[in-house]
Amino acid sequence: MNTTEFAVVTVTPAKHHATLTGNRTTESKETAVRARTWFTSISAVAAFAVVASGCGVSADDNASGGASTGPLKGLRVLVPNSPGSGYDTTARAAAKAMQDAKLTDTVEVFNTAGAGGTVGLQRLANEKGKEDILMQMGLGVVGAVFTNKSKATLQDTVPIAKLIEEAEAIVVPKDSPYTSLDQLVAAWKADPGKVPVGGASNKGGPDHLTPMLLAKAVGVQPKLVNYVPYDGGGELLTAILGKKISFAATGIAEVAEQAKSGDVKILAVTSANPVDGVDAPTLKSLNIDLVFTNWRGIVAPPGLPDEKKKQFVELLTKMHESEQWKTTLTKQGWTDAFQTGDEFKSFLTSENDRVAGVLRELGLVV
Amino acid sequence: MDALSELLNGFATAAHPTNLLYAFVGVLLGTAIGVLPGIGPAMTIALLLPLTYALEPTQAFIMFAGIYYGGMYGGSTTSILLNTPGESASVVTAIEGNKMARKGRAAAALATAAIGSFIAGTIGTLALALVAPGVVKLAIKMGAPDYFAVMVLAFIAVTTVLGSSKIRGLAALAIGLLVGTIGIDPTSGQQRLTLGLPELADGIDVVVVAVGLFAVGEALWIAAHLRRTPAEIISVGAARMTREDWRRSWKPWLRGTAIGFPFGAIPAGGAEIPTFLSYVTEKKLSKHPEEFGQGAIEGVAGPEATNNASAAGGLVPLLTLGIPTTATAAVMLGAFQGYGIQPGTRLLQTQPELVWGLVASLFIGNVILLALNLPLAPMWAKLLRIPRPYLYAGILFFASIGAYAANLSTFDLWLLLVLGALGFGMRRFGLPVVPAIIGIILGPTAEVQLRRALQISDGHISGLTDTWFAKIVYVVILLVLVVPPIVTRLRTREPVKVGD
Numbered sequence: 094m095n096t097t098e099f100a101v102v103t104v105t106p107a108k109h110h111a112t113l114t115g116n117r118t119t120e121s122k123e124t125a126v127r128a129r130t131w132f133t134s135i136s137a138v139a140a141f142a143v144v145a146s147g148c149g150v151s152a153d154d155n156a157s158g159g160a161s162t163g164p165l166k167g168l169r170v171l172v173p174n175s176p177g178s179g180y181d182t183t184a185r186a187a188a189k190a191m192q193d194a195k196l197t198d199t200v201e202v203f204n205t206a207g208a209g210g211t212v213g214l215q216r217l218a219n220e221k222g223k224e225d226i227l228m229q230m231g232l233g234v235v236g237a238v239f240t241n242k243s244k245a246t247l248q249d250t251v252p253i254a255k256l257i258e259e260a261e262a263i264v265v266p267k268d269s270p271y272t273s274l275d276q277l278v279a280a281w282k283a284d285p286g287k288v289p290v291g292g293a294s295n296k297g298g299p300d301h302l303t304p305m306l307l308a309k310a311v312g313v314q315p316k317l318v319n320y321v322p323y324d325g326g327g328e329l330l331t332a333i334l335g336k337k338i339s340f341a342a343t344g345i346a347e348v349a350e351q352a353k354s355g356d357v358k359i360l361a362v363t364s365a366n367p368v369d370g371v372d373a374p375t376l377k378s379l380n381i382d383l384v385f386t387n388w389r390g391i392v393a394p395p396g397l398p399d400e401k402k403k404q405f406v407e408l409l410t411k412m413h414e415s416e417q418w419k420t421t422l423t424k425q426g427w428t429d430a431f432q433t434g435d436e437f438k439s440f441l442t443s444e445n446d447r448v449a450g451v452l453r454e455l456g457l458v459v
Numbered sequence: 460m461d462a463l464s465e466l467l468n469g470f471a472t473a474a475h476p477t478n479l480l481y482a483f484v485g486v487l488l489g490t491a492i493g494v495l496p497g498i499g500p501a502m503t504i505a506l507l508l509p510l511t512y513a514l515e516p517t518q519a520f521i522m523f524a525g526i527y528y529g530g531m532y533g534g535s536t537t538s539i540l541l542n543t544p545g546e547s548a549s550v551v552t553a554i555e556g557n558k559m560a561r562k563g564r565a566a567a568a569l570a571t572a573a574i575g576s577f578i579a580g581t582i583g584t585l586a587l588a589l590v591a592p593g594v595v596k597l598a599i600k601m602g603a604p605d606y607f608a609v610m611v612l613a614f615i616a617v618t619t620v621l622g623s624s625k626i627r628g629l630a631a632l633a634i635g636l637l638v639g640t641i642g643i644d645p646t647s648g649q650q651r652l653t654l655g656l657p658e659l660a661d662g663i664d665v666v667v668v669a670v671g672l673f674a675v676g677e678a679l680w681i682a683a684h685l686r687r688t689p690a691e692i693i694s695v696g697a698a699r700m701t702r703e704d705w706r707r708s709w710k711p712w713l714r715g716t717a718i719g720f721p722f723g724a725i726p727a728g729g730a731e732i733p734t735f736l737s738y739v740t741e742k743k744l745s746k747h748p749e750e751f752g753q754g755a756i757e758g759v760a761g762p763e764a765t766n767n768a769s770a771a772g773g774l775v776p777l778l779t780l781g782i783p784t785t786a787t788a789a790v791m792l793g794a795f796q797g798y799g800i801q802p803g804t805r806l807l808q809t810q811p812e813l814v815w816g817l818v819a820s821l822f823i824g825n826v827i828l829l830a831l832n833l834p835l836a837p838m839w840a841k842l843l844r845i846p847r848p849y850l851y852a853g854i855l856f857f858a859s860i861g862a863y864a865a866n867l868s869t870f871d872l873w874l875l876l877v878l879g880a881l882g883f884g885m886r887r888f889g890l891p892v893v894p895a896i897i898g899i900i901l902g903p904t905a906e907v908q909l910r911r912a913l914q915i916s917d918g919h920i921s922g923l924t925d926t927w928f929a930k931i932v933y934v935v936i937l938l939v940l941v942v943p944p945i946v947t948r949l950r951t952r953e954p955v956k957v958g959d
Contacts, residue, residue: 176505182793185508205868208643208660215657240648241660286917296648321914322645324907325789327782331726334780335599337915350781350801424799457648 165197165408170391171228173213175206183256183389184229186421187412194415196408209237209295211245218245222396227253227405231389235441235448236297239458247445251397252438254409255390257422258430260364261303262345262373264357266336274360274379277340278311285317291338293329293347295322296457297448299387300329303342303363305451307376310383315454333357344387345371346426364428388430390437406433466588469815473521473823481518482820485525486827492526493533493545495861500530501786508794516798517813521820523794524774527787528580528824531730531770532832535572535763540565540842541854543674545861548730548766550669550900551738554620554893555751555758557673562754565843567700569836571708571756572763574700577829579716579764583771584821586720587778594772595779598725603912604923608932610905613732615936616739617901622752622891631890634881635898638663639906646910658870663878665731665899667862671875672892674858676882678851683883685847699837708760711741715764722765723772726784730769731900734762771821778802778814 170188174180181204188200205213210233217228230247238246263274271277281288285308292300301322305315321338323329326347333341333348334356341348345368351357352371359373363385367375376383393405412418413431422429432440452458472478492498504523511519534546539556552572559568586594621628641652642662653659700708715737722733741757742748751758776782781802783789795802800810845853862871885892909923916922924930 176502176790181505203867206661208657212657212660240643241650241657243657289915289917295643295645319914319917321911324645325783327776327784327789327792328726330780330782331599331776332602335602337602346796356780425796 164195165404167225168197169201169203169226171213171217171226172202172204173206173210173216173228173230173234174204176204178206180210180229180231180233180389182425183231183427186425187229187256187391187409187418190415190417190421191408191412193417194412196411196415208241208243209297210234211237211241211243214238214243214247214250215245217392217394218249220394223394224397224401227391227393229389230392232302232387232444232448233294233298235444236294236299236302236452239449239452240295240297247392247441249395250392251395251402252441253391253393253402253405253433254413255388255430255432255437255440256409256413257427258364258386258388259428260345260362260368260386261299261342262348262352262359262371263303263307263340263342263361263363264333264348264352264359265340266333267356267358269336269340269358271340271360272358274374274376274381277360278313280339281308282311282313285313286319288339289319289321291321291323291329291332291341291343293323293326293343296320296455297452300341300343302448302451303385305455306383306385306447307342307363307381309451309454310376310381315451316456330357349426368428386428386430390432390441402434409433465811465815466819468812469817469819470822472517472812472816473820478518478521478816478820479823481514481522482525482824483827485522486529486824486831487525488522489526489529489531490533490536490828490831491529493530493535493549494537495545495857495864498861498864499546499786500526501790503530504787504790504794508790511794512798516795516800517816519794519798520791520813520817521824523791524817524821525824525827527770527791528576528767528821528828530787531767532573532576532763532828535576535759535766536569536832536839537857539568539572539759540839541674541857542677543854543858543861544666544669546766547665547669547900548734548769549763550665550731550896551734551762552759552766553669553673554738555755558752558754559756559759560754560840560843564754564756565840566837567704567756568754568759569839570700570833571704571760573829573832573836575708575712575715575760575764576767577825578712579719579768580771580825580828581822582713582716583720583723583768584818584825587771587774587821588815588818591775591779594721594724594775598721598776599780600926601725601928602926603908603915604926605928605932606908607905607912607923608929608936609732610901610908612932612936612939613736613739613901614905615939616736617894617897619739619742620891620893620897622894624889627890628894631885631892631894632898634885634890635895635900636902637898638668638895639899639902645907646914656870658868658874662903663874663899665896667871667875668878668899669896670858670861671878672882672885672895674854675875675879676886676892678855678858679879679883680886681847681851704756707747707756710744711737711757711761712764714740714744715761716768719765719768720772723769723784724775726776726782729785730766732904733769734765735897735900737761737765774817774821778806778817781806 170184172181172184184202188202191197191200205216210230213228214234220226235247265271271280290304294300301320304318304320308315308318323332326343329341329343330347332338345362348357348359349371352359359371361376361379362368362371362373363376365384391409410433449458489500492503503526530546531548534544534549535552538544538549538553539560542553542557544550544553556568617632641659643650643660650660718737719733738758738761741761742751745755745757747755773785773788776784777788777792781792783792792802806814858875859872862875882892912922924933
């Protein structure tokens with residue numbers, strides 16, 4: 094699924110550009126919305142003050158508490174990728190779950206695609222201080238920040254929640270000479286250049302990072318890895334089926350069906366636990382010290398006040414508990430990986446360091 | 460034939476009144492969005508996706524198929540009438556189509572496009588139903604060296620579109636290749652010519668370039684000369700194709716189908732390159748090569764058949780292997796998964812009703828497409844009677860809306876304007892625009908395939924020629940390059956002398 098993001102982006106590139114300067118109309122509308130929210134808060138405070146007869150100390154907390162009862166109004170979700178991409182599907186599914194569970198009124202999902210998601214990230218950074226916007230993101234954006242030398246970084250944003258994750262599969266064609274990961278690694282170590290590995294991400298994306306981290310873990314120099322980027326999951330899958338590459342690293346959903354029908358063989362999965370319905374060992378169980386999954390989550394613009402952050406965390410927690418979201422997870426085959434606030438923030442930091450480390454070693458980041 | 464009886468069952472599914480309605484809505488919607496540059500079928504399907512989850516999967520996919528085909532056709536209308544391609548697949552159509560429209564033959568151009576699309580779509584769908592599994596086995600064997608060999612052939616074919624001055628043609632081609640390098644290089648991850656603008660990191664879309672160079676450039680040029688040249692009145696001309704038009708169209712339709720279908724079926728094939736190849740083939744084979752560049756009907760009939768055939772071809776790997784080869788197919792794959800249906804080798808066994816219903820509704824969609832567009836052709840053509848200042852204002856309006864609508868970004872409008880200025884400059888200095896567009900279509904693909912082939916062979920040059928397909932193509936190239944000069948020499952019986 095991570096690959097679909099890239100697929101769609103690369104097939105329709107450059108049509109999607111963000112507004113970096115021309116936000117004036119939205120901004121003024123924004124001010125109006127904010128003024129309204131402010132007004133609501135004040136009246137809530139006033140109402141509380143009347144009821145509690147003058148106990149003004151805890152008024153603030155109660156004001157935000159008051160706003161969180163009843164559906165949240167006017168929420169917008171920015172998707173830094175084109176319609177139909179993985180981020181887009183996730184954001185729209187989450188928005189629908191929130192609406193169906195009556196946690197919000199209609200959520201506006203809009204796309205600002207480009208440069209691996211960093212154009213959207215820049216736009217979010219420009220929305221600094223806004224309290225009605227969230228951005229869908231994921232591991233791909235972490236890498237894109239480095240490879241695109243983005244001025245806006247994820248460290249500037251306020252992490253709200255990680256929603257889902259997807260294991261990466263190490264996959265070979267059905268009659269590949271390598272029937273186990275050990276054999277593959279042995280050949281890879283002997284001559285990395287002769288064992289081309291394909292992926293459906295550009296440099297810095299999940300499919301690129303997986304073989305690089307795997308190389309490090311088994312003792313192959315990442316710089317020597319012969320990574321061949323393909324334009325989306327479809328092209329990659331054809332290259333595997335046609336035995337153009339020795340092996341591939343890609344999202345498990347891209348190859349699960351072909352593995353079931355026996356057209357490809359999954360040698361290992363990169364998640365901590367085996368994946369349901371996929372007959373392949375984890376890297377850990379093969380004594381390779383690597384756990385690495387592609388994930389997607391939600392962040393808010395920089396400068397978000399703490400109580401608003403709490404409200405968003407609460408919103409997504411409720412969304413996560415809703416029946417609608419659970420149905421979506423099964424339907425899409427997504428693995429639940431819910432994590433909120435500070436926990437997600439420290440996860441984001443560690444992922445960022447890890448990605449930066451690999452890319453620095455490859456000379457893609459100075 | 461088992462497939463045929465299955466197909467008949469599919470017709471029973473598709474002919475259900477509700478399904479017919481969805482097919483009609485899909486075709487209508489597809490044609491409408493095909494007309495607007497910047498909004499493609501992929502985006503439309505993606506945006507409709509949440510709405511359609513309330514529908515039965517069969518109905519949703521029947522509608523999506525209508526959008527897919529309709530979009531492929533709709534793009535040609537503005538290409539022909541306004542020189543503003545709505546889709547990358549109809550960029551080539553604009554070359555001859557718009558020239559025909561200016562000569563008052565817009566209705567004939569639209570008709571040959573509609574009938575060509577119909578014929579190619581029908582043959583393509585039939586091929587999809589009958590030979591899909593075989594085609595897909597071949598398609599998988601195609602790799603980077605094969606694609607690159609085809610690219611080399613395409614580059615040699617470019618010489619036929621360079622125009623009267625080869626130097627100017629090559630200069631224009633170079634401009635196209637240069638614009639094509641803008642963006643992040645996928646192989647190394649480095650940014651090229653992006654000037655630090657994140658909006659340029661993904662490169663410039665071929666539709667934006669085509670609309671900028673063709674439509675905006677031309678509008679500026681006309682505006683600059685409006686006072687000096689008297690307004691010529693474009694006659695609408697005959698509303699239908701003449702006997703001569705039919706005679707000159709049917710072969711290009713069939714050849715276009717033959718070129719488009721396999722290209723659609725191979726990953727990385729797409730619709731741009733086969734439409735271009737169809738164009739140069741028609742130019743080479745035409746009895747009236749001098750008419751090319753002046754509005755030759757073959758130059759519309761061929762590419763238009765090609766893009767619809769490639770749309771049908773694109774469904775082959777999607778349905779048989781679960782592999783999307785176009786953006787639209789990728790979104791449709793996502794839709795399948797949303798319904799809990801996994802396309803792949805087993806789809807035919809698990810969901811025969813869906814697959815054959817879809818194939819049958821493609822036939823029906825094609826008929827609707829023809830029925831909808833053929834009567835409309837003369838009406839569309841009347842658009843050209845609008846006085847020039849208003850007409851070109853309208854063109855600029857549509858071009859800008861298309862560029863803006865895709866991402867609601869003002870940057871795209873500036874980009875369009877810059878490209879328009881480039882188009883104006885090229886007209887001013889007599890540089891042909893077509894080679895530039897071809898450069899943008901061919902350049903990036905050729906580069907990716909060349910580097911991928913060399914990467915897979917670990918840097919050995921033999922990696923470019925080690926497949927039988929590539930070898931055949933290189934032999935063909937050699938023949939194309941060597942044989943004609945020899946033949947000319949033999950004919951003129953000029954003795955070859957050294958130091959003559």
